[in-house]
Structures are given as structure tokens and as C-alpha cells.
Amino acid sequence: MKNSTPLRIEEKIGAALRGTKRTLSAAESCTGGQISHLLTTVSGSSEYYLGSVTSYAIAVKKKILGVPADTIEKYNVVSAEVAAAMAEGVRKVTGSTFSVATTGLAEGSDGRYPEGTVWMAASGPKGTVTRLYQCDKGRKGNIRSFANAALHLLYEQIILK
Amino acid sequence: MKNSTPLRIEEKIGAALRGTKRTLSAAESCTGGQISHLLTTVSGSSEYYLGSVTSYAIAVKKKILGVPADTIEKYNVVSAEVAAAMAEGVRKVTGSTFSVATTGLAEGSDGRYPEGTVWMAASGPKGTVTRLYQCDKGRKGNIRSFANAALHLLYEQIILK
Numbered sequence: 001m002k003n004s005t006p007l008r009i010e011e012k013i014g015a016a017l018r019g020t021k022r023t024l025s026a027a028e029s030c031t032g033g034q035i036s037h038l039l040t041t042v043s044g045s046s047e048y049y050l051g052s053v054t055s056y057a058i059a060v061k062k063k064i065l066g067v068p069a070d071t072i073e074k075y076n077v078v079s080a081e082v083a084a085a086m087a088e089g090v091r092k093v094t095g096s097t098f099s100v101a102t103t104g105l106a107e108g109s110d111g112r113y114p115e116g117t118v119w120m121a122a123s124g125p126k127g128t129v130t131r132l133y134q135c136d137k138g139r140k141g142n143i144r145s146f147a148n149a150a151l152h153l154l155y156e157q158i159i160l161k
Numbered sequence: 162m163k164n165s166t167p168l169r170i171e172e173k174i175g176a177a178l179r180g181t182k183r184t185l186s187a188a189e190s191c192t193g194g195q196i197s198h199l200l201t202t203v204s205g206s207s208e209y210y211l212g213s214v215t216s217y218a219i220a221v222k223k224k225i226l227g228v229p230a231d232t233i234e235k236y237n238v239v240s241a242e243v244a245a246a247m248a249e250g251v252r253k254v255t256g257s258t259f260s261v262a263t264t265g266l267a268e269g270s271d272g273r274y275p276e277g278t279v280w281m282a283a284s285g286p287k288g289t290v291t292r293l294y295q296c297d298k299g300r301k302g303n304i305r306s307f308a309n310a311a312l313h314l315l316y317e318q319i320i321l322k
Contacts, residue, residue: 032198033194033198034194036198037195037197040194040267041193049217050218050220053225059256064254094224139204
């Protein structure tokens with residue numbers, strides 16, 4: 001029996017979507033494109049991956065993703081509500097079956113949450129789920145950990161029975 | 162005299178933009194988020210980096226970036242014309258001072274260009290420039306090289322006198 005390298009989470013997502021006509025999009029804030037980058041390292045990802053919006057600026061969250069201004073004002077940018085609105089917004093604008101979103105603090109604090117905090121959301125035909133995740137690995141390490149955690153949340157939604 | 166590590170291209174871009182009130186956005190196809198990821202590894206990038214659109218699907222290129230359908234039909238997706246339209250589209254939708262865009266073949270051929278071909282564009286107040294770049298490093302290596310080449314094209318436009 002051969003040993004085989006365990007699949008990376010972005011490869012497991014690809015294996016779950018390929019040949020099913022189900023598609024995927026992403027809305028990233030603090031992860032800054034890393035989720036999209038990981039998803040597109042997978043050969044054949046253009047079959048199910050439609051694209052993403054990285055919304056560093058609040059204006060981009062509102063204009064392209066359609067996140068309501070009052071959701072941001074009421075709950076702050078780093079919140080379950082904004083993560084959910086981003087995931088639902090990118091799913092709507094791209095027409096994808098599933099989506100994933102992140103909003104958090106790769107570096108620095110917002111006064112409410114410490115550095116290393118992210119709110120993630122995954123959206124699909126069964127609804128939208130959110131999750132809080134925290135780590136303490138510095139800017140680049142936090143970005144990597146946030147992206148990995150968000151892809152796991154997405155994968156759980158894709159394989160949900 | 163101390164030796165210092167040369168700045169990475171995304172750090173040089175940050176140094177050129179910081180404190181100038183000039184901003185940046187990206188439209189990525191074949192680079193799949195890697196340009197956005199590199200730009201946002203830089204501490205303080207939220208000062209000048211507004212966001213990006215990764216448009217793997219042609220529908221996303223049309224809908225979010227406003228690339229005209231007849232430009233894609235006439236010139237093909239991997240072309241100077243589509244790269245320029247993507248750069249101008251993301252600059253318009255985000256309202257950024259500068260933008261960078263990529264459209265190419267990280268893996269496989271489109272029948273006209275071989276694998277490893279990318280058309281890049283950078284857009285700014287002085288206009289839009291395009292450049293063809295080719296390499297042969299496999300999917301992941303091509304993505305890395307494309308992103309690096311595109312950031313260099315962008316930097317040239319930022320420091321243009």
C-alpha cells in the first residue's frame with residue numbers, strides 16, 4: 001500500500017465540487033486575496049471557481065458586495081453580520097452556489113477585538129453560517145491561518161448532507 | 162555600514178504610495194488573487210490598497226469589471242485589449258488612482274498562446290500600458306512569476322515622471 005500525501009483543504013474543496021456543476025466565489029477583507037490564491041493553485045479550479053472580490057476599503061464592501069452601510073455602522077466591520085453580508089453579496093453578484101468571506105484583524109486591534117481575530121462566513125443553498133477564529137501569528141501568519149480556517153468552514157458547508 | 166535586504170516589489174510599491182493619498186486596485190484572472198495577496202502582506206497597505214476583483218469566469222469580467230463582450234469576442238480573453246479593459250474597469254469601480262490587471266494561461270494553451278503566457282496592464286492618470294510576458298514554470302510557478310511581473314509593470318507606472 002502506497003503512502004499518499006493528505007489533500008490540502010483547497011484540493012478537498014476541488015474534489016467535492018468537480019463534476020457537480022456547483023460553483024464557488026469568495027469575498028475577502030483581512031485575508032487580502034490569499035483564499036482566492038489558494039483555491040486557484042488547484043489544477044482545474046476554473047471549472048468551479050468563478051472569482052472573488054477583495055474589499056479592503058469599506059467603499060468596496062458597499063459598492064461591489066452590497067454590504068449595507070447600516071450593517072457596518074451597527075455591528076462594526078469585524079463582525080458576524082458583515083462577514084455574512086459579504087458572503088451573501090459575492091454569492092449574489094457572481095451567481096455562485098457557495099461562497100466564503102472573511103473580515104478581521106491581521107494586524108492591529110479595532111478596540112473591540114485583538115489582533116489575530118477574524119469573523120468568517122460561508123454561504124450556500126442551505127443558508128449562511130459564521131464563525132469566530134483567533135490566532136496570534138503576526139500579520140503574514142494570521143493571514144495564512146485565517147484563510148485556512150475559512151476554507152475549512154466552506155468545506156463543511158459543501159459536504160453538508 | 163549595515164547590509165539591508167532589498168525591498169520586495171510590493172514593498173517598493175507601498176513605499177512609493179504611502180503618504181501620497183494615491184490608491185491602488187487590482188483585477189486578476191490567471192494570477193487568481195496572488196497579486197492582491199502580495200500587496201496585502203505589506204504592513205500598512207490598507208492606507209493605499211482599496212481592493213481587487215479576481216475574475217476567473219468571463220461573466221465576472223463583464224459584470225463587475227465592465228469588460229465589453231465584444232472586446233472579448235474580437236480579441237480573445239488573453240489579449241492586451243482585455244487586460245487593459247480589466248485594469249480600467251477595476252480602477253473605475255474602486256475609484257483608485259492606479260490599477261493592475263492580468264489575463265493569461267497559468268496552465269494549458271488557448272490555441273493561440275502557449276501555457277505560461279500572460280497579458281498584463283497597468284492603468285493610472287497618465288493612461289494604460291500593456292505588456293506580454295511568458296515563462297515556463299508550471300501552474301504555481303507561472304502564477305508567481307506573472308504576479309511579480311505585473312507588480313513591476315505597475316511600479317513603473319507609479320514612479321513615472
